[in-house]
Amino acid sequence: MDAQLFKAGDRVAIGASGGKDSTVLAYVMKVLNERYQYGLELFLLSIDEGITGYRDDSLETVKRNKEQYQMPLKILSYEELYGWTMDAVVAQIGKKNNCTFCGVFRRQALDRGAMSLGVDHIVTGHNADDIAETVLMNIMRGDIARLGRCTAICTQGEDTIKRSKPFKYAYEKEIVMYAYFKKLDYFSTECIYSPDAYRGHARAFLKDLEAARPSAIIDIIHSGEAFEVREEVKAGQKAQQTCVRCGYMSSNAVCKACVLLEGLERGRPKAEIGD
Template sequence: MEEGNTIAKRAGSRLCCLCNERKPALKRPKTLEQICRDCFYNVFEEEIHQVIVGNHLFKDGERVAIGASGGKDSTVLAYVMSELNRRHNYGLDLFLLSVDEGITGYRDDSLETVKRNEVQYGLPLKIVSYKDLYGWTMDEIVKVIGLKNNCTFCGVFRRQALDRGAAYLKVDKLVTGHNADDIAETVLLNILRGDVARLSRCTSITTGEDGPIPRCKPFKYTYEKEIVMYAYFKKLDYFSTECIYSPNAYRGFAREFIKDLERMRPRAIVDIIKSGENFRISTSTKMPEQGTCERCGYISSQKWCKACVLLEGLNRGLPKLGIGRSRCLENSNDNRKEAKRNDGDRIIESKQCGSLDF
């Protein structure tokens, strides 16, 4: 172990804080502990297990779909979920659920990764495509609307596509790979946008319990750094290319800000999540009421769901329909029915474009 000795020399003579035997391989951002690879695997998996058990995320015998994009978070989630399900006898039937947005050179490549994961982890895979569900691929949509609001279309369509895929698989729950960094970022964005309704629910570990398929985030407290380290040490097969259509710049700034904070004070990420959890919205604040879309029956706070409004625009050759902020219009002119109708899902709870988890 000549190489091991060299590492030890440069990393100081300290040993792993947990086992006190082996050389540390990483510094945990959450606790600043220096731990070895084996102890890292243990604490990483055990923390997620505790989150699952402590929040009663699953019941014995449930069917659970894992939203799988082929990216780092969902790949690690699929791996850890199948590990924990075996180890702790959760009794879950696990499935991989992927969305094919129809983005040549991007999603077709990442779907190849998911297909390999299907074999590697022995989990059945279902792919739902925008083309089948909506009659449009993202490539075709971008040809019509250009590169300005494409992320809005993609985000709205993805949310529904996952629900429809989950219904097809007849699952009880959908899990996504949202990590602590993503959630901190979303808290910040909802504050920046004044979106009180989303601010109060974006930190919930389970959402949509009143809807058809509840979603949960077992990685809510898991740092992105640890997910990537885990994938690297375990040599997990994941795909990491940016979507070919321009990413969401506003979210990009928020992400960078959080990463800067993390460098100075790694605890900042859990602290932002804690702040989000502890916000209390005053009871006089008007919240949107949840109903169903008159056209397709999907959950919606408006007459039509956002996907139907966007599709109507695409099919009528008015792709701008349903785009942009309508609240100010609504305030200034109550006759603007269009604006009113579109207010519903104005802000998409999505990660940077192209990523499947949102």
């Protein structure tokens, strides 16, 4: 409420994977929208990465959610957007670094899906644990650009659709308990190509921290909100531009997705991903 994420008449797409976070988010958005007459037009937006035995099953859950919550559903696949499924990507590059391809493709895919739906706003189910983990990851990887924005509840670039994380302060435990008590229909299986080792270490560390000091997750988020990238460092960062190939926003002449796709097309699986 304080962040004033929505206004009456907004068309809002809920990033739906069929997992617990996005299912609870869809349910809560529907309940609050009806109870307090927010006046929002809600949509479910799913991305089909093309992972047999994982995404096809979870999409069945999303399709049931569509009926349960009476929301229109849009499914966009990597295959139709990029011509590659993740199964095909992994077949070409192996399991190493596949999360990088998937992450870059998904961000673009969500934006493109939202544009096709004509929505003003995408909400995702990132919870407090995810945000804290991302803060730590960005510090450890030296990803200053993402560190500066990862704790913002709402982000919007000049040409991009507004993105929000309404569960930013909700612990994963709370979401699981909510889904359990409300008997929500969700899919709970780890991606068969995941997790990547580095993030796995960070997640395990966070769980240890939380066990020792329950406030650790919210403390990390508070830390992330308390600092920002120094002005002189920001000034040295690359300005936002448009990809010459696909027209998507990019910090280089060619966006990351196009660089990765070019590597795949040329059969150069180990294409460098520079920032």
